[in-house]
Amino acid sequence: MKNSRNSTGAVTANTVWTLAVGIVVAAIFGGALWLDAPDHGPAANTTADITVYKNKYCGCCHKWIEHLEAHGLTVAVNNVDSTARVRNSVGVPNSMASCHTAIAGDIWVEGHVPADLIQRVLDEKPAGVVGIAVPGMPMGSPGMEGPNPVTYDVVTYADDGSTSVYASREGLAEVPQ
Numbered sequence: 522m523k524n525s526r527n528s529t530g531a532v533t534a535n536t537v538w539t540l541a542v543g544i545v546v547a548a549i550f551g552g553a554l555w556l557d558a559p560d561h562g563p564a565a566n567t568t569a570d571i572t573v574y575k576n577k578y579c580g581c582c583h584k585w586i587e588h589l590e591a592h593g594l595t596v597a598v599n600n601v602d603s604t605a606r607v608r609n610s611v612g613v614p615n616s617m618a619s620c621h622t623a624i625a626g627d628i629w630v631e632g633h634v635p636a637d638l639i640q641r642v643l644d645e646k647p648a649g650v651v652g653i654a655v656p657g658m659p660m661g662s663p664g665m666e667g668p669n670p671v672t673y674d675v676v677t678y679a680d681d682g683s684t685s686v687y688a689s690r691e692g693l694a695e696v697p698q
Contacts, residue, residue: 568595569595569596569597570594570595570596570625571589571594571595571596571597571623571624571625571630571639572596572597572598572599572623572624572625573585573586573589573596573597573598573599573621573622573623574599574601574604574607574621574622574623575598575599575600575601575604575620575621575622576600576601576602576603576604576620576621577600579620579621581620581633581658581664581665582620582621582664583664584663584664584665584666585621585633585663585664586598586664587664588635588636588663588664589636589639589663591636592636592637592640593636594625594636594639594640604620604621604622607622608622608629608631611624611629611652612629612651612652613629613631613652613654613678614678614682616656617631617632617652617654617656617676617678618631618632618656619631619632619633619654619655619656619657619658620632620658625639625643626643627651628642628643628650628651628652628653629651629652629653630652630653630654631652631653631654631655631656632654632655632656632657632658632662633655633658633659633662633663633664633665634653634654634655634662634663634675635662635663635675635690635693636663638653638675638687638688639653642677642687647677649679649680649681650677650678650679650680651678651679651680652677652678653675653676653677653678653687654675654676654678655673655674655675655676656676657673659671659673661673661690661691661692662690662692663693666692670691670692671691672689672690672691672696673689673690673691674686674687674688674689675687675688675689675690686698
């Protein structure tokens with residue numbers, strides 16, 4: 522092994538270069554590990570009923586969180602550049618992707634799911650259900666309020682990959698099935 526100092530005792534350029542590369546590699550891999558960690562930041566909040574991952578600039582996400590809080594849920598919020606990592610880590614299929622992902626109890630919540638249905642699925646604990654979603658961003662769903670609400674389905678996702686319509690809504694109003 523080469524000595525890291527020359528004959529005068531000064532540190533060689535080779536040693537400085539090796540140290541610099543080591544620092545860069547540690548920063549890259551250390552940062553990547555932190556970014557991939559599903560529980561960094563407020564997500565570790567165990568007192569919240571639901572933890573939401575969203576882009577900090579998304580207005581409809583903010584409005585959906587206000588809807589949850591207005592219906593009595595305690596919310597922890599994680600602003601992220603992309604919810605893709607969270608969606609992938611909890612198993613949200615791409616067909617159900619929306620602009621925010623949340624974790625409530627043992628299930629994931631994707632999109633503009635009404636608060637009462639989140640609470641209902643948590644209370645009922647349907648066998649095999651691992652997630653509930655409102656795919657896309659339907660007009661009239663919580664956080665997407667506006668004129669001319671559309672009828673939309675709230676779908677459960679089971680551990681075997683099957684889906685089922687849990688409820689249908691027009692705005693917040695139930696639509697008979």
